[in-house]
Structures are given as structure tokens and as C-alpha cells.
Amino acid sequence: MRIFIFTLLAISLWQCRQKSQSPAETQQSAAPVESTLRGYLTEGEKGFSLRLCTDEARYSVDDTTGKLDSLYRQACMPAPIPGEAVYAVLTGVVSTSGDRFTVQRIDTLTPKGWRDACLPWEFWCNGTEPFWSLQISESEGFIYYKNVGDDEGRAFAWTQPKTNGKTWTYEAKGISVVIKKEKCSDGMSDIVYPYSVEVTLDGQQLRGCAVRGGEPLPEEQ
Numbered sequence: 001m002r003i004f005i006f007t008l009l010a011i012s013l014w015q016c017r018q019k020s021q022s023p024a025e026t027q028q029s030a031a032p033v034e035s036t037l038r039g040y041l042t043e044g045e046k047g048f049s050l051r052l053c054t055d056e057a058r059y060s061v062d063d064t065t066g067k068l069d070s071l072y073r074q075a076c077m078p079a080p081i082p083g084e085a086v087y088a089v090l091t092g093v094v095s096t097s098g099d100r101f102t103v104q105r106i107d108t109l110t111p112k113g114w115r116d117a118c119l120p121w122e123f124w125c126n127g128t129e130p131f132w133s134l135q136i137s138e139s140e141g142f143i144y145y146k147n148v149g150d151d152e153g154r155a156f157a158w159t160q161p162k163t164n165g166k167t168w169t170y171e172a173k174g175i176s177v178v179i180k181k182e183k184c185s186d187g188m189s190d191i192v193y194p195y196s197v198e199v200t201l202d203g204q205q206l207r208g209c210a211v212r213g214g215e216p217l218p219e220e221q
Helices: 002-020 023-029 068-075
Strands: 034-044 047-052 058-063 085-094 100-110 123-127 132-137 142-147 152-157 167-172 175-185 192-201 204-212
Touching: 034 068, 034 100, 047 085, 058 068, 068 085, 068 100, 123 175, 123 192, 132 192, 132 204, 142 175, 175 204
Parallel strands: 058 100
Antiparallel strands: 034 047, 034 085, 047 058, 085 100, 123 132, 123 204, 132 142, 142 152, 167 175, 175 192, 192 204
8 A cells, every 4th residue: 555655656746847847948858859951051250150041041050070160161262252151961950049050960061053052043153264253142142253263252242233134234342243145155165155244343354154043054065
């Protein structure tokens, strides 16, 4: 009989403990769930942050691998642009607060490209002699320029373009970009691009070809 009463008392105490435990305590007692996130990784004054491709949610990033910084800089070659984003697939744990992500494994860390960009962009431009590239993206809020030969990278604030449906003109401090809807060849491949571009950067003129976001991407003939 005493054993039976003792058992009932133990069960009652356990039930009271469960009822009195707060939701936060219950959540903390649960084992963290590993997740794989895909998005754009950027580095700012407060460290790395990740913007997801799926819903554009943002996380501050903690790294336990010790490799994130060096791999990020490799992906930004030849020179990082302030605030430059690279495409990342990272595995780790989301904090209970839901605003931090601790990286436990780096699956992919590569430069963005117009064939695999996961966030909306307007135009992607490139030219030769010298080799340069330019990305225009309202969703990222910037015009990104890179000159491979000079190891130069610069970011300009995105501005609303002037357009008549056949020509788009972007004007920002230090740069002017004029994109025209006309066939274009880069002179290095058999790809025929649907747009041409002329960039004026600090008084220097660059000419090249462009593709537009949301449209079929050109292929080599």
C-alpha cells in the first residue's frame, strides 16, 4: 500500500513539474534541429549575415568551422566589393530566438552568376578588353561592378532607371549605365546576347553585352 501511495505521489509531482515549466524552458530542453539553408551570404560591420532564397528571411551568422571568412573571400575574387553577396548553402542550427544561424558545415560557397542567381535581378552585364562585369539588382539595392584585370570591385546605390521599353538608363554617383535592346556579341564566344550595354565609370567608357532578369538566358550557338 505504501509503495502504491508513493508511486501516485511521484506521478503527481512529475505532472506538476511539467505544467509549471514555461514554454521557453520546454524549448530550451529540446535538442537543436540541424537545418540546411540556401541564400546570399554578405559581410558587414557586425559580421556575416544570410538572406534566404526562399522567403528572404535574414539571419546573423556564427561560424564554428573556422573556414567561412577565407572561403567567402575566395568567392569574392579578385576583390571583394563592400557588402558583396555570394551564393551559399550552409548547414547548422537556428537559434531559439530565430534570428541567428550557427554554421556547422559549409556545403557551397560560390560567386553569384546570372545562370544560378536565386534572388531577383534586373540586368547582368559583361565585357572584354578589359574583362568586367556589372549586376543591377533592385532587390539587393545596388549596382555591383567588377574589373577582373584591375582587381577592382565597387558598389553603387541602385536608382530607378529611365526607360522607354527599348533603352534603360541608370544614373548613380560615379557611374552611368545605358542598356539597349539589340543583339550583341562579346567577341569571345558564340553567344548572342539580347541587349548591349555602355558603362561610363569615372569618365572611362566600357562596352559590352547584357541579359535581363526574368527572360530566357542565351545559349551558345
